[in-house]
Amino acid sequence: AQRVTQPEKLLSVFKGAPVELKCNYSYSGSPELFWYVQYSRQRLQLLLRHISRESIKGFTADLNKGETSFHLKKPFAQEEDSAMYYCALKTNYGKLTFGQGTILTVHP
Amino acid sequence: NAGVTQTPKFQVLKTGQSMTLQCAQDMNHEYMSWYRQDPGMGLRLIHYSVGAGITDQGEVPNGYNVSRSTTEDFPLRLLSAAPSQTSVYFCASSGSGFRKSSYNEQFFGPGTRLTVL
Numbered sequence: 001a002q003r004v005t006q007p008e009k010l011l012s013v014f015k016g017a018p019v020e021l022k023c024n025y026s027y028s029g030s031p032e033l034f035w036y037v038q039y040s041r042q043r044l045q046l047l048l049r050h051i052s053r054e055s056i057k058g059f060t061a062d063l064n065k066g067e068t069s070f071h072l073k074k075p076f077a078q079e080e081d082s083a084m085y086y087c088a089l090k091t092n093y094g095k096l097t098f099g100q101g102t103i104l105t106v107h108p
Numbered sequence: 109n110a111g112v113t114q115t116p117k118f119q120v121l122k123t124g125q126s127m128t129l130q131c132a133q134d135m136n137h138e139y140m141s142w143y144r145q146d147p148g149m150g151l152r153l154i155h156y157s158v159g160a161g162i163t164d165q166g167e168v169p170n171g172y173n174v175s176r177s178t179t180e181d182f183p184l185r186l187l188s189a190a191p192s193q194t195s196v197y198f199c200a201s202s203g204s205g206f207r208k209s210s211y212n213e214q215f216f217g218p219g220t221r222l223t224v225l
Binding site for chain 1 (some may be wrong): 139141143148149150151152153156158166198200202203213214216217218219
């Protein structure tokens with residue numbers, strides 16, 4: 001069965017510091033992985049997806065099949081990055097399995 | 109385009125009451141789904157639909173019913189509300205159509221915060 005694990009419920013960093021949000025997955029098929037973000041009082045929205053290998057708002061994430069990981073990274077955190085972040089794995093019919101979420105707080 | 113809309117935004121129920129959470133999308137997406145969001149649990153899939161007339165269970169379907177009579181609407185029914193159903197409920201859609209979601213991106217509604225006393 002598929003599973004997504006985000007080991008950190010809470011992550012606090014100072015502005016300008018590097019940040020890494022961890023995500024590990026378990027899936028027997030070929031994985032499609034996403035990061036979704038939920039800012040305060042806003043709806044969940046897609047941040048980035050592994051297949052497009054893009055950088056959004058300075059965030060990047062690389063799929064490591066050997067370590068079954070898809071960690072989200074940003075070299076210099078900003079206060080506006082404070083939000084809830086979810087890692088998600090796509091399975092059949094577009095279904096998404098989400099991790100438990102990580103609340104990122106960036107202090108000034 | 110409004111995208112995915114949900115009503116109501118907030119609802120308080122007593123144990124045993126029934127109600128329907130509404131979800132609609134105007135993007136002609138085939139796929140729609142309902143999630144519940146609980147602290148420490150992430151988002152868990154309740155029910156989903158791959159097209160009008162087709163629904164299936166997700167991870168936590170007990171206590172909920174759905175139907176999909178049109179492409180646009182995907183209501184979620186609580187048959188007999190229980191305190192364990194206190195949660196924030198999100199509806200999402202994806203697929204081809206008027207606003208194609210590339211790479212299986214799901215578009216989410218604003219959520220319904222439900223409290224069952």
